[in-house]
Amino acid sequence: DAGVTQSPTHLIKTRGQQVTLRCSPKSGHDTVSWYQQALGQGPQFIFQYYEEEERQRGNFPDRFSGHQFPNYSSELNVNALLLGDSALYLCASSLPPNNEQYFGPGTRLTVT
Amino acid sequence: RKEVEQDPGPFNVPEGATVAFNCTYSNSASQSFFWYRQDCRKEPKLLMSVYSSGNEDGRFTAQLNRASQYISLLIRDSKLSDSATYLCVVRDRGNDYKLSFGAGTTVTVRA
Numbered sequence: 001d002a003g004v005t006q007s008p009t010h011l012i013k014t015r016g017q018q019v020t021l022r023c024s025p026k027s028g029h030d031t032v033s034w035y036q037q038a039l040g041q042g043p044q045f046i047f048q049y050y051e052e053e054e055r056q057r058g059n060f061p062d063r064f065s066g067h068q069f070p071n072y073s074s075e076l077n078v079n080a081l082l083l084g085d086s087a088l089y090l091c092a093s094s095l096p097p098n099n100e101q102y103f104g105p106g107t108r109l110t111v112t
Numbered sequence: 113r114k115e116v117e118q119d120p121g122p123f124n125v126p127e128g129a130t131v132a133f134n135c136t137y138s139n140s141a142s143q144s145f146f147w148y149r150q151d152c153r154k155e156p157k158l159l160m161s162v163y164s165s166g167n168e169d170g171r172f173t174a175q176l177n178r179a180s181q182y183i184s185l186l187i188r189d190s191k192l193s194d195s196a197t198y199l200c201v202v203r204d205r206g207n208d209y210k211l212s213f214g215a216g217t218t219v220t221v222r223a
Contacts, residue, residue, distance in 0.1 A: 033209065035213075042116070043211075043213045045210045048209045090155060090156070105154065
């Protein structure tokens, strides 16, 4: 049973560029959440997708957007990258009613 | 004020020792509480849920104090493999979507 997978593993971008990160949920899960974890901090909630809609959003600017596909996989897009966007981006999948969130290995984004 | 605050440590303890640490949360409406473990440069993994009556899972004991809004984790008979960052996590009542994480408490167990 495959767990949550994310791609790419690492990414280096330049300020002002755009980036797309991808996530495939654990088999049978229909809900995907995205988190940003800066160095030395805990993960911060970006948003959650369910039934291809953004269900809830954390305190992140509109530069952060996402999408969920009919097969429940998801993308996180970040436009106009800033140095402060450098972080580990974690995807977590879950399935109601338990809602326990299983995390993928993350994508480490470095903005130079 | 941060939603979840933790003592960052680090706690540096010898094998076999007992180590305990707390976290506090700001929202009295918080409903669900968890401890996650995160190894260096890896993803967080659920260690245990925390129940009002307190609960134990092997060498790990979690306690919840709703009146004072804090959660604790105690590790007995520490093993080298317990070295990790422990993240305190809270989910608010009526909000099944978002997990709020503390910044983590680092524990290093030495031989």
